[in-house]
Amino acid sequence: MGHLASTIEFIKRLIDRDEDQLLCTTLLSMKFKVIPNAEELIESIVGFSYRERIKLVHLPDVEWVAPDQPSSPENSFCTFIESFTPHVRDAVTHIVSSNSSNQVDTVLVLDFFCVSTFMDVGHELGLPSYLFFTSNYGFLCFMLSIPDRHKNKSSEFQQVDPSHPDYYLTLPGWKNPVPTSVLPTGVFNKVGGGYATYLKLARRFWDTKGIVVNTFADLEPEAAESLTSTDHAQTPPIYMVGPVVDVNGQPNPGLDQAKRDKIMNWLDDQPHSSVVFLCFGSMGIFGADQLREIATALERSGLRFLWSIRVPPPAKTTDEVLPEGFLERVGKKGMVCGWAPQTEVLAHKAIGWFVSHCGWNSTLESLWYGVPIAAWPIYAEQQMTAFRMVKELGLAVNLKLDYRAGDLVTADEIEVAVRRLMDNGSDGDALRKKVKEMSEMGRKAVMEGGSSYNAIGQLLKDILGTSN
Structure with missing residues (x-):
């Protein structure tokens, strides 16, 4: 629910800045058995005052069977998400056709785990895709570095002792060498597809129209300055729009x-x-x-x-x-x-x-x-x-x-x-x-004139194609 909660708060920020009400937002959500009351939670986070501006579409359930072969949590989760592709394609196609008479442009804003599959839906329909990155800029720098690393070392990361020369990594956006002991477990996983999943996601990050990050310039200044370009491609535009937090603390509908x-x-x-x-x-x-x-x-x-x-x-x-x-x-x-x-x-x-x-x-x-x-x-x-x-x-x-x-x-x-x-x-x-x-x-970053306030304004201009 963490990704979804910050995504909804981000949507609210966009709506609050859309003074001319040019923005129509539709949130596609999937059902997870581990969160049985997800629909109630989503509606409580959206809140009454935004219900007219945020259309909720709860995608149908899918029959998904866990793979027989060993599978990392990351690989299993991405495979589960991929099973929703037909429903996502139908929902997005309906949105595009509904807007065609109004000559309204449609863009996709995708979660971390959705880019590898749903960007293809966007390509099929001629739609640009943005990534909403719910983690920090430092982790984004790590993700964006994986494809270049793979060119030179086409294998998963190795778990090694601190005395090993490969224990510390030099990463863009980080002042200190990063020990491999703090990397996500999945990047060490070969048999279960963990590393392959991270690589696949990271490659798609580079293909997005832009990356929206839930952080702010004063918090991670070195990271913000580090992403210019690499041998792989030009870095997509980066929009630092945070801190995106629910300061109103929407109630849990299941809590007495x-x-x-x-x-x-x-x-x-x-x-x-x-x-x-x-x-x-x-x-x-x-x-x-x-x-x-x-x-x-x-x-x-x-x-x-x-x-x-x-x-x-x-x-x-x-x-x-x-x-x-x-x-x-x-x-x-x-x-x-x-x-x-x-x-x-x-x-x-x-x-x-x-x-x-x-x-x-x-x-x-x-x-x-x-x-x-x-x-x-x-x-x-x-x-x-x-x-x-x-x-x-x-x-x-x-x-x-x-x-x-x-x-x-x-x-x-x-x-x-x-x-x-x-x-x-x-x-x-x-x-x-x-x-x-x-x-x-x-x-201050999210107040008028602040760095994140300005970044959201620029993002809106880029999405809506306006220059006001």
Whole structure:
């Protein structure tokens, strides 16, 4: 849902700037079994005030059978998306035919995982395709570098020891050498098609009409200056339009209002900047052993905390996975919940730190509200994002930068890290100040005259073919 949420917020930004109402937007969404209430969530994010300007088309279900051969998550996901191609072609063809009498141009704005297939639909119909890149500019630089690397080394990346000469990579847009230990797991995968999937996607990035990135110039200035041209092709136009965040915090339709109120009322009773907020995203599920280690660390630390937990199956409740008597022992100092209204929580005066998986949406939300991050990435490009935030930008601290699925981070490690969050003196004060300054820069970027405000204006001109 992270990609979809930021995409909808981006659409709202376009609509808000389209004063002449020349823009007609249609959002095509697919159904995922892991998100059974996706349609409700999408409609809640769109919100009542935008329903007339954003037409929602929920594509029909598809029958998809997992491949018999080993397949990486990236390859499986792209294959699943490809199965929607006939439905996407039908929907886009209908949009084009409906607009033909009005002489309205149609463009496709595609998600990261959709470019390899749905750009072909655009080509068939003579439509330009833009990429909406929901991650950071540093990761975009990495993706754009893959095709050139493949020319010289036509194989997947290698997992090697730090002493190996290939352990550190020199990438455009990065000040520091990037260790291979923080690359997405899929780029090491050959048998399951992970590397081939990344290569296929990266090649299509170069063929887009433009790339819209959810970041801003003051946050990633080196990356913004690095993409000019390569031997492969001229870099597509880049539009930095972020931070695109849902500052209104649209409610989860599946959440009881009473549960939301319980969380916010508890925060109201906590001292300023005293609470550590732990949340690992919609797909961040730890096993019971890891949850118990986290609980033990929090209890020992004595810190105030709000902990959003996704209970791992087959367990149904937190009581089944947390140490016996844990909640009674921590008392009013801690609260455990399921889903939490993250933007509201991060905006609350009681929050002092955010222990995060470093999903890019969560990272931008944390920066928007000036809350420092302790990085505990889990999957996909999150390790790379965490490295960028900690080592490149100096806007986060390392809790477990090199975490991989299946690792067990001990209570001792976690306790040391969370204690350091609240006890790191002048270093902590300096980091908080830097995060607050970046928060102000991000807010200015989207205001009239700001870099992202201007980028959205330019994008609208390019899409609509106007010069006003």
